Amino acid sequence: MVVPSSLLSSDPAVARVVEAEERRLRENLVLIASENYASAAVLAATGSVLTNKYAEGYPERRYYAGTEHVDAVESLAIDRAKELFGAEHANVQPHSGSQANMAAYFALLKPGDRVLGMSLDHGGHLTHGSPVNFSGKLFEFGHYGVDPETEQLDYDAVAQAAEEFKPKLIVCGYTAYPREIDFARFREIADSVDAYLLADVAHIAGLVVGDAHPSPVQHADIVTTTTHKTLRGPRGAMALTRSDHARKYNSAVFPNMQGGPMMHSIAAKAVAFNEAVQPEFKQYATQIVQNAQALSSALAAGGLRIVSGGTDNHLMLVDMRPMGLTGKAAEAAMHAAGIVVNKNTIPGDPESPMVTSGIRIGTPAVTSRKMSVSDMETVAGFIVDAVKSANDEVALARIKTAVSSFATDFHVPGLDDA
Ligand code: DSN
16 A cells, blocks of 8 residues: 555545555456556656646746746646647646636637537537536537447538538547547548537547557647546646647636646646657557457457447447346446446437446556456456346355455556555
């Protein structure tokens, strides 16, 4: 365990929570597609004294004195981000993916402008125009979905939706879409209606920089991403823009929307970008996809229905209806067995987002623990056993013991390297 002695002695109540979370991370199979294990170096930067500094503005243009060191670290993060993604401009200040997207909208649009995005229940995100989110309240969103037969994007249908809706911006990039995204085709569609293109690659950014998914950078006006998912950095976000959008994007973040940047988090982003540029990261990204494909095949062989028939990236959606379960019930059964996933709507889902018919499973975190394709057979076995034993508490407890024994054999980045 790595809970610092200063925390243990000064605040045992919080220290106990951190210890319990460390144990949970070690003993469970974390298969939430958007979660990962940050390295000890990322955690160290996140927990550094840089949290103390106010630095509103950008490097060399701040509203406070004493920013010489945080200027250096933000410039480093920006340079590393540009190199990592091959981008003309980077802004590393957004606190979250939602705020990175909000700034993109403010940079390119006026309130009331039309935007076309993927609907939430087909794999989009709240910030892609959900009526309960600022995006759906401030802008007029139209939505596209996946083809009902293939459960994959139909680019001709997206082009037709764009032609009919005439958006000023098209959003691509998703939170629950298991297939490769053709960013070049999206650019063509955007150009055909004279729209901007925003690629929200929060989920697949690590695959993009690891050459395991095509990059949107040369196609999109703005690319946004969180830094804590497949990128394996600290919780936070960033944006990459073409140079002609740089000033507008920067102003849309600060002073428009955010105040002081979180310099500790920006330092940790710099650390993560340096980790992601190393050759091992390419192997990691490739392994994430290979593991997802192996897990998806093994689950299908175990009788589960995989939405769209498989995966090209780090995640899969599983339709739980053939097993007689909702997503909520499947999530609960798996959790009782030490397997952590999230319930998720699937295309055409008749259930509400709090219930759902599916679960989303991702391999970034278990791949960070160095699990391989052969381990995915074992993981699939646990999952199939758990969903088949959803109403049997004794069986679920037995599976949990087996999961814990299996999981604790694997290295945990950030804990075992501390
Ligand atoms: N909540 C994130 C996810 O799990 O995909 C998206 O913001």
